[in-house]
Amino acid sequence: MSLMWRVKVVGLGVVALSLSLELLGWLFGRLRHKRTLNKVLFFPSEVACVEHLFSPNSARACFCPLPHGVETSFSRLLCHILSATSSLDLCVFSFSNMDLSRAVLLLHKKAVTIRVLSDKDYSAITGSQIGILRKAGICVRCDVDSAYMHHKFAVVDGRLLITGSLNWTLTAVQSNMENILITEEAELVQPFIKEFHRLWVLNDPARFYKNLISDDGH
Amino acid sequence: MSLMWRVKVVGLGVVALSLSLELLGWLFGRLRHKRTLNKVLFFPSEVACVEHLFSPNSARACFCPLPHGVETSFSRLLCHILSATSSLDLCVFSFSNMDLSRAVLLLHKKAVTIRVLSDKDYSAITGSQIGILRKAGICVRCDVDSAYMHHKFAVVDGRLLITGSLNWTLTAVQSNMENILITEEAELVQPFIKEFHRLWVLNDPARFYKNLISDDGH
Known part of the structure; x- marks a missing residue:
């Protein structure tokens, strides 16, 4: 050549x-x-049946009077929470919504590792689901501070951040004007993972009692 | 060739x-x-002097007893708000923080177009800055609904979204565990711009009175 x-x-x-x-x-x-998922949901959400999200493979029809087959802000939020396959880190001020509690319990049953951090005062009010989660064997910690643990965020599988103004209550979902931001942007997700870890360690009851004992001079 | x-x-x-x-x-x-800016701030913030953010060109020294020259979550938040050059759309449940009010008033003085949407009940409580903003000539609307207008977000220059769990109060900034997410991701910013517009129109007092009159059959 x-x-x-x-x-x-x-x-x-x-x-x-x-x-x-x-x-x-x-x-x-x-x-x-x-x-890279980036999504925003606004509330109040339309009210619709979410039964199919809890038992997608069930042939059993749901006879509740709510509209069926309607996609709402709440059903989308539930879907993202139920998408967890390995872990759910939840940091929420007020948690009384029964459907959201059912979702967390279902994930726990499916062996998803769940950690819940909540506000001490609000976890003690009537209707709070925090006691129910704890009784089911889910690892729950409450802030030992006098100020509010006012976060409302969740991290799914160390990958997906769900955060916003929405407390996990029925009023927030069905009545208030609220927002939820759902993102996989690492620059946004990673700081929340780090902050969850910091707060989780900070509010370890063992650490609290240890400090209490050492304060007493024992 | x-x-x-x-x-x-x-x-x-x-x-x-x-x-x-x-x-x-x-x-x-x-x-x-x-x-594309993506940033997260956590609170409570350290307490430090923010005087220099309001008058960056002033040679006047500040003699307040707070630490000077310290960058905190709050000073970063203030910086992003004060970066507005054309518009600030603010949708906040509770607004009583004097420094944040001062920032909004300064922007108004600099001819930045400001729209504030707040919760009717919370804008009437002692210490709320909503009345002060209104008296200064800033366009303020309150939700006409009985439910809470629970958002805590701001859009700067139709470009930058500031959102999270943090109400614009002193307790939220200095005491509570809170988060603020700051982003320029269009997929996240645009829905908030759209929702602000929807709520702004929905809570137009002219529209409210018009409905009231038509309900009376006039």
């Missing part, structure tokens, strides 16, 4: 490689962009 | 163009990535 031909072949090879890289970069960018 | 030379020149031209496109795409991608 002459030198000229070799130059031509190498030239065309570089063109092909370069264009392929360009195409691959574009495709990868699109795929990556598609994978 | 021989045909072979022409083919070579065209081949090399395509290589150069292709590589340039690749490089430009990479640079643009990096720049775009750099421009």
Whole structure:
């Protein structure tokens, strides 16, 4: 092969490689962009039956009087929570919503590792689900501070952040004007994971009692 | 020029163009990535002097007893609010923090278009800044609903979303465990802009009185 031909072949090879890289970069960018979930839900939510989310494979029809087959802000929120397969870290000020409690209990039954951090005062009020979760064997901690543990966020599988103004109550879901932001952006998810860990350790009752004993001089 | 030379020149031209496109795409991608702000702030914030944020060009020293030159969650939040140059849409349940009120009043003075939407019940409590903003000529609307307008978000210049669990109160900033998420992600910002517009129109007092009159049969 002459030198000229070799130059031509190498030239065309570089063109092909370069264009392929360009195409691959574009495709990868699109795929990556598609994978990063960013969603916002607003409340109050329409009221609709969510039975099918708890037993999707059940043939049993639901006869409740609520509208069926309607996708609402609440059903979308429930779906994202129920999507947990390995862990759910929940940090919520007020938790009295029965459907959300049922979702957490169902995940616990499916061996998803659950940690719940809540406000001491609000976990003691009538209707709070915190005691029920604790009795079911879920690991629950309450803040030992006098100020409010006012967060309302959850991290699903260390990957998905659910956060906003919405407390996990029926009033918040069905009556108030509220927002929930759902994101997989690592820059947003990672700080919440770190803060959950910090608060979890900070509110370890063992640590609290240890400090109490050492304060007494024992 | 021989045909072979022409083919070579065209081949090399395509290589150069292709590589340039690749490089430009990479640079643009990096720049775009750099421009999209995603940040999380946690509270309670350390307490520090924020005087310099209100008068950055003033040579006047501040003699308050608080620590100076310390960057805190609150000072970062204030900075983002004060960065508004054209508009600030604020949708907040409870607003009694004097520094945040001062920031909004300063922006109003600088001809930034401000719209404030707040909860009717909470805007009437002692210490609320809503009345002060209204008296200063800022456009304020309160929800006409009996449920809570429980949002705590702001949109700066139709570009930057500030949202979270934090009400604009002193307790929230200095005592509670709270979060603020700051983002420029269009997928997150746009729904909040749309929802603000919907709520702003929904809570137009003119519309409310018009409905009241038409309900009376006038």
